[in-house]
Amino acid sequence: MAYVAASSTLSPVPVRSHKECPLPALLQSLQESPFATWMLESSYGYPVILTLHTTGLAVVVGVMLLVDLRVLGQVLALPLQAMRPLMKLVWWAFFLNLVTGLLIFVSDAERYYGSVNFRIKMSAVLLAIALAVPVQRYLRDADAAAVSAPGSVRLAAIASIALWSATIVSGRLMAYF
Amino acid sequence: MPLHHDSPLILFLHDSFAGVAMRGIPWLFPSFEVLHFFGMALLVGAVGVIDLRVLGFARGLPLTALHRFQPIGVAGLVINIITGIGFVASDPLPYLMNVAFRLKLLLMLVAGLNILIFYFVLPRQARQLQANASAPMPARLVAAASLLLWFGVIWAGRFIAFTGKGTL
Numbered sequence: 356m357a358y359v360a361a362s363s364t365l366s367p368v369p370v371r372s373h374k375e376c377p378l379p380a381l382l383q384s385l386q387e388s389p390f391a392t393w394m395l396e397s398s399y400g401y402p403v404i405l406t407l408h409t410t411g412l413a414v415v416v417g418v419m420l421l422v423d424l425r426v427l428g429q430v431l432a433l434p435l436q437a438m439r440p441l442m443k444l445v446w447w448a449f450f451l452n453l454v455t456g457l458l459i460f461v462s463d464a465e466r467y468y469g470s471v472n473f474r475i476k477m478s479a480v481l482l483a484i485a486l487a488v489p490v491q492r493y494l495r496d497a498d499a500a501a502v503s504a505p506g507s508v509r510l511a512a513i514a515s516i517a518l519w520s521a522t523i524v525s526g527r528l529m530a531y532f
Numbered sequence: 533m534p535l536h537h538d539s540p541l542i543l544f545l546h547d548s549f550a551g552v553a554m555r556g557i558p559w560l561f562p563s564f565e566v567l568h569f570f571g572m573a574l575l576v577g578a579v580g581v582i583d584l585r586v587l588g589f590a591r592g593l594p595l596t597a598l599h600r601f602q603p604i605g606v607a608g609l610v611i612n613i614i615t616g617i618g619f620v621a622s623d624p625l626p627y628l629m630n631v632a633f634r635l636k637l638l639l640m641l642v643a644g645l646n647i648l649i650f651y652f653v654l655p656r657q658a659r660q661l662q663a664n665a666s667a668p669m670p671a672r673l674v675a676a677a678s679l680l681l682w683f684g685v686i687w688a689g690r691f692i693a694f695t696g697k698g699t700l
Contacts, residue, residue, distance in 0.1 A: 417577020
């Protein structure tokens with residue numbers, strides 16, 4: 356068979372309808388700001404910021420998963436108290452992604468605002484970050500000899516894994532829908 | 533390495549089962565992208581935390597126990613090699629000619645050699661740190677190299693999409 360350049364992968368350029376969005380004036384002014392223009396037109400602004408966002412995602416989700424697994428009773432040889440610096444790492448990486456995420460949002464505010472996947476992702480991030488608080492508190496307060504976390508903390512850890520996963524799925528699919 | 537549309541490697545990848553499936557099933561490429569990001573997070577979480585502990589971060593964690601998370605890193609790597617082959621097979625020539633893609637492969641190769649050094653060249657005690665123990669300098673160098681290399685893999689991977697192939 357002769358080689359034919361693939362054309363069947365989905366279009367990387369998202370096509371969206373804004374008909375249901377109220378298009379607040381704020382969004383419009385954001386994406387017409389000089390910063391947004393720079394993000395869209397500079398040859399390195401968007402690539403660097405998006406790559407930083409990807410780096411932060413790997414750290415937040417990857418490290419949080421290890422903490423959640425420990426809380427769920429995996430690798431009990433890791434002292435809970437000693438896991439606390441990992442949460443500091445998660446918070447720094449989350450801060451990086453909050454900042455880079457805001458910059459990415461501003462660059463194309465109307466499009467993101469109207470995206471279903473964006474809204475799902477924001478909801479999942481908010482919930483997941485809220486659940487990091489009880490997990491972190493458990494690391495701090497738990498009895499060193501405790502073998503099993505209370506049910507509510509275990510539930511938070513399970514939900515944390517599910518919600519961060521949802522964040523990856525919806526975030527990745529924002530490139531399509 | 534000069535490659536053309538009809539180079540044997542390109543034809544082999546393009547006409548392989550993976551290539552046909554990736555082009556023929558519309559939801560497969562996006563699903564593989566999601567999985568590729570999961571794999572990245574698993575790999576970075578497990579490998580990154582082990583490297584940071586060797587470098588003296590979170591010293592209260594015994595390295596022997598942290599190594600129990602290794603299967604997570606291996607799972608991430610396996611997922612990403614499989615999905616990565618899928619991306620390349622979907623349209624091999626642009627990937628294999630892409631500078632960022634070639635850099636990514638090179639960085640992964642060096643990162644792989646670096647892991648072999650950690651497990652087969654360094655003395656055993658470098659991998660078996662107890663809580664609050666410090667790693668010897670050679671182990672620290674390997675850990676620092678590992679962090680730089682894997683983050684380099686992410687950066688090179690992301691730039692494949694900016695230099696012509698893949699999805700942002």
